[in-house]
Amino acid sequence: MGPLAGYRIVEIAGIGPGQLCGMLLADMGAQLLRITRIGQADLGVAIPPRFDLMNRSRPSIAVDLKRPEGVELVLRLCGTADALFEGFRPGVMERLGLGPEDCLRRNPRLVYGRMTGWGQDGPLAHEAGHDANYLALAGALGSIGEAGGPPVLPLNLVADFGGGGLYLALGLLAALLEASRSGRGQVVDAAMVDGVASMTTAVHGLMAAGLWRERRGSNVLDGGAPFMRTYATRDGGFVAVAALERRFYRNLLEGLGLVQVDPARQFEVRDWPETARRIAAAFLARTRDEWAEAFAGREACVSPVLSMTEATRHPHNVARGTFVEMDDVTQPGPAPRFSRTPASIASAPGEPGAGAAAALASWGIDAGEVERLARAGALQLR
Numbered sequence: 387m388g389p390l391a392g393y394r395i396v397e398i399a400g401i402g403p404g405q406l407c408g409m410l411l412a413d414m415g416a417q418l419l420r421i422t423r424i425g426q427a428d429l430g431v432a433i434p435p436r437f438d439l440m441n442r443s444r445p446s447i448a449v450d451l452k453r454p455e456g457v458e459l460v461l462r463l464c465g466t467a468d469a470l471f472e473g474f475r476p477g478v479m480e481r482l483g484l485g486p487e488d489c490l491r492r493n494p495r496l497v498y499g500r501m502t503g504w505g506q507d508g509p510l511a512h513e514a515g516h517d518a519n520y521l522a523l524a525g526a527l528g529s530i531g532e533a534g535g536p537p538v539l540p541l542n543l544v545a546d547f548g549g550g551g552l553y554l555a556l557g558l559l560a561a562l563l564e565a566s567r568s569g570r571g572q573v574v575d576a577a578m579v580d581g582v583a584s585m586t587t588a589v590h591g592l593m594a595a596g597l598w599r600e601r602r603g604s605n606v607l608d609g610g611a612p613f614m615r616t617y618a619t620r621d622g623g624f625v626a627v628a629a630l631e632r633r634f635y636r637n638l639l640e641g642l643g644l645v646q647v648d649p650a651r652q653f654e655v656r657d658w659p660e661t662a663r664r665i666a667a668a669f670l671a672r673t674r675d676e677w678a679e680a681f682a683g684r685e686a687c688v689s690p691v692l693s694m695t696e697a698t699r700h701p702h703n704v705a706r707g708t709f710v711e712m713d714d715v716t717q718p719g720p721a722p723r724f725s726r727t728p729a730s731i732a733s734a735p736g737e738p739g740a741g742a743a744a745a746l747a748s749w750g751i752d753a754g755e756v757e758r759l760a761r762a763g764a765l766q767l768r
Contacts, residue, residue, distance in 0.1 A: 388415020388720075389727040393468045393562065394749070396421065396460065397444070398484075399738075400473030402517075402542065403550030403578065404501045405440035407471065410555050412443035413720035413729045419745060420446040421460060422738040424766045439717045441735035445745035448738045448766035455764035457483045463749055464489045464496055468565075469558055471499030471574075476506045486573045496571040497561040501554045503545075505577035517542035517578070520549065524582035529589070533603025533610065549581025606630070606653075612662035613638060613652065616691060623674030624691040627665075637686035642668040739768040 390411060397408045399422040412418045420441065435441070450456045461484070464470055470489055472479055479485045479500075486498045500506060503515040510523075518539055521527040526545075531538040554576035561574050589607075592598035604610040613629040629638040636649040644664055651657050669677065674690045681688040692700060698709040698716050710719040713734045720729035742765065743756045759765035 391415035396470040398472035402546040404473040406551030418444035443732040446738040447742040453764040469497040473501040499574040517545040520545040520578040550578040553581035617669040619674040621673040628687040
């Protein structure tokens with residue numbers, strides 16, 4: 387049903403960004419086959435497979451890539467695939483016999499995606515790392531947090547999922563479009579540090595123009611401005627304020643009853659500390675939900691800060707079906723949305739190896755071959 391229906395993609399299982407990329411492509415209709423390692427949990431932690439939600443919408447088969455038969459199986463899959471992506475450190479796939487040259491030899495049209503933290507080359511290419519490390523070296527982490535406080539980790543949304551998974555998906559789709567014209571595949575080198583750096587492009591422009599200070603919590607977009615930050619409410623909750631435009635700022639002040647604050651001086655930086663103090667005091671007069679009701683329809687860009695559980699129940703999210711339920715597990719639905727070829731969750735995440743024979747049959751691997759691979763220890767059946 388989705389816009390990627392008809393595309394076949396081999397996913398060499400990894401964690402975090404690769405999982406997200408696979409979920410997005412599968413939700414959009416691509417036929418993915420996720421290759422996991424025998425005897426090892428995907429995440430390396432004890433999370434039941436049904437709750438590992440980023441593995442939804444595609445089957446997983448457990449293959450021993452240290453056996454020649456397992457490697458040959460992946461190469462056979464590459465022969466009819468449109469793309470493959472992996473998330474090992476540089477050189478690992480080459481040592482397995484599944485590097486870009488090996489796979490493109492089987493299928494010159496194959497798009498080969500590589501997901502790493504530091505990229506395929508450079509001094510840190512072979513170093514270990516996680517979201518926070520890539521965020522730090524890209525220059526973004528130092529700008530996140532309150533003035534005078536330490537940098538704050540924004541979950542793993544920015545480097546892992548934004549700079550990693552989303553950029554890998556974008557790169558794969560761009561290369562697939564090009565391959566449809568040229569008939570030739572290529573390698574997509576998606577590095578999380580590169581993706582995060584790319585997302586800071588606007589800030590670099592502001593710095594060059596002299597409109598951004600490299601001091602945390604001192605700029606319009608980093609919580610320094612009183613009209614772009616969060617405030618505590620009487621019940622211990624919080625509201626998010628993003629009244630950037632002048633009319634929104636005027637509406638914010640009116641809604642708070644702050645007639646003594648001149649809206650015309652919104653961007654006078656020297657006024658910000660006192661204005662923030664006044665706004666903070668005003669918000670403490672009511673609860674979070676009372677303020678949400680008071681600002682409803684006022685166009686002041688004020689929202690309640692919800693927990694993840696509360697977000698699933700908010701009327702707007704309910705009306706749009708932003709969250710869905712499958713197998714009694716509430717989770718975000720597919721995004722973005724398509725008018726003619728809607729994305730959908732094809733299946734709940736399952737045990738690696740479950741339904742392996744049926745999954746491989748859809749890729750042209752017959753039952754006899756599946757049994758032979760299983761007897762050789764190259765494939766695990768459940």
